[in-house]
Amino acid sequence: MYGRKVKLRFIFILLIFLVLTLSVFLVLKSLEENVIYFKSPSDVKTVPELDSKKIRIGGMVKKDSIEISNNSVNFIITDFKNEINVIYSGAVPNLFSEGKGVVAEGFLKDRNFFQASKILAKHDENYMPPEVKEALKEK
Amino acid sequence: MFKLLEPNKIFLITSRAPKFVIALFIVVLSIGLLEALILSPEDYKQSHSVRIMYVHVPAAWISLGIFSSITLLSISGYIFKNKHFFLISKSLAPSGLVFCIVALVTGSIWGKPTWGTWWAWDARITSMLILAIFYLLYLIAWRIYRNKEQVIKITTLITIFGIINIPIIKYSVDWWNTLHQPASINIMSKSTIHSSMLLPLILMSAAFALFSLLIFLMKYNTELIKLKNKGLERL
Numbered sequence: 001m002y003g004r005k006v007k008l009r010f011i012f013i014l015l016i017f018l019v020l021t022l023s024v025f026l027v028l029k030s031l032e033e034n035v036i037y038f039k040s041p042s043d044v045k046t047v048p049e050l051d052s053k054k055i056r057i058g059g060m061v062k063k064d065s066i067e068i069s070n071n072s073v074n075f076i077i078t079d080f081k082n083e084i085n086v087i088y089s090g091a092v093p094n095l096f097s098e099g100k101g102v103v104a105e106g107f108l109k110d111r112n113f114f115q116a117s118k119i120l121a122k123h124d125e126n127y128m129p130p131e132v133k134e135a136l137k138e139k
Numbered sequence: 140m141f142k143l144l145e146p147n148k149i150f151l152i153t154s155r156a157p158k159f160v161i162a163l164f165i166v167v168l169s170i171g172l173l174e175a176l177i178l179s180p181e182d183y184k185q186s187h188s189v190r191i192m193y194v195h196v197p198a199a200w201i202s203l204g205i206f207s208s209i210t211l212l213s214i215s216g217y218i219f220k221n222k223h224f225f226l227i228s229k230s231l232a233p234s235g236l237v238f239c240i241v242a243l244v245t246g247s248i249w250g251k252p253t254w255g256t257w258w259a260w261d262a263r264i265t266s267m268l269i270l271a272i273f274y275l276l277y278l279i280a281w282r283i284y285r286n287k288e289q290v291i292k293i294t295t296l297i298t299i300f301g302i303i304n305i306p307i308i309k310y311s312v313d314w315w316n317t318l319h320q321p322a323s324i325n326i327m328s329k330s331t332i333h334s335s336m337l338l339p340l341i342l343m344s345a346a347f348a349l350f351s352l353l354i355f356l357m358k359y360n361t362e363l364i365k366l367k368n369k370g371l372e373r374l
Contacts, residue, residue, distance in 0.1 A: 036316045
């Protein structure tokens with residue numbers, strides 16, 4: 001139906017596309033460590049050795065774990081399998097609260113303690129008016 | 140099918156349609172803004188910041204959609220040697236770039252009060268920035284290369300490079316841990332956005348799509364005028 005040249009061009013484009021997709025896939029796969037924005041507490045528990053590099057740890061703020069003292073905020077990040085204690089001094093974002101997502105940036109002191117230098121609140125994908133939230137709670 | 144793309148017939152449409160499109164755009168945008176800024180409820184968690192989403196999400200959708208269209212048109216234009224496809228792509232690109240930048244800027248404005256940072260190098264945000272760079276490359280290529288054979292090959296290549304980034308943008312939030320939240324609107328599974336917030340989102344998307352259509356028609360009209368002045372052979 002189509003000329004030979006059309007077919008050749010089609011195959012050529014397809015080949016370029018496949019080669020590029022494969023190379024991008026391989027690059028992303030090998031750099032996965034850097035593509036991931038934060039690690040989970042479980043990832044931290046399983047690393048063979050601790051290094052002094054700055055990392056980010058993300059998860060949920062454990063319920064009833066926030067302790068605010070004079071100039072520091074302590075809380076626990078959990079992924080419902082493992083937990084890590086976070087020590088932080090400074091201002092927290094407005095959306096930072098118990099039972100909500102959080103990403104802490106800083107240094108690991110040991111496998112259980114994390115000294116954060118920056119706290120980011122992670123918003124989840126749920127959007128609803130306050131009345132609906134109330135109604136959901138009552139259920 | 141390609142007969143429909145005769146410049147003279149198209150020119151009749153592109154020179155007359157904009158005024159209807161602009162009227163429709165103004166109507167849809169007014170209703171959309173009224174819904175987004177006044178009638179829709181605030182969010183239970185982020186309160187009024189949620190209203191930024193009604194600009195952010197449609198802008199991101201449109202810029203992704205336009206890049207996909209440009210790629211599809213460029214590739215089929217290259218395979219079937221149809222030069223009009225390239226002119227359509229060229230006319231679509233500017234509004235795609237604008238909406239890509241709008242998505243990045245509004246995301247940044249939303250990020251400060253909610254996340255606590257203007258910018259994060261997470262996969263979604265970085266891949267969106269890469270899309271903006273590809274849009275720029277694409278538009279610059281049209282400016283730099285005057286030789287039409289050359290510009291066709293180079294822009295097609297740019298779009299093929301760029302299209303690989305599109306699924307990465309879409310699925311970055313599912314594949315990796317990102318600061319950016321996953322998609323709220325899902326076709327396959329239940330959406331996690333309340334219907335009262337979905338309505339302004341859809342209206343604003345329609346308004347932005349109409350705006351893109353308007354800019355496209357005006358750009359394409361200009362291209363056709365240029366074409367008429369030069370003569371078809373010189374395309």
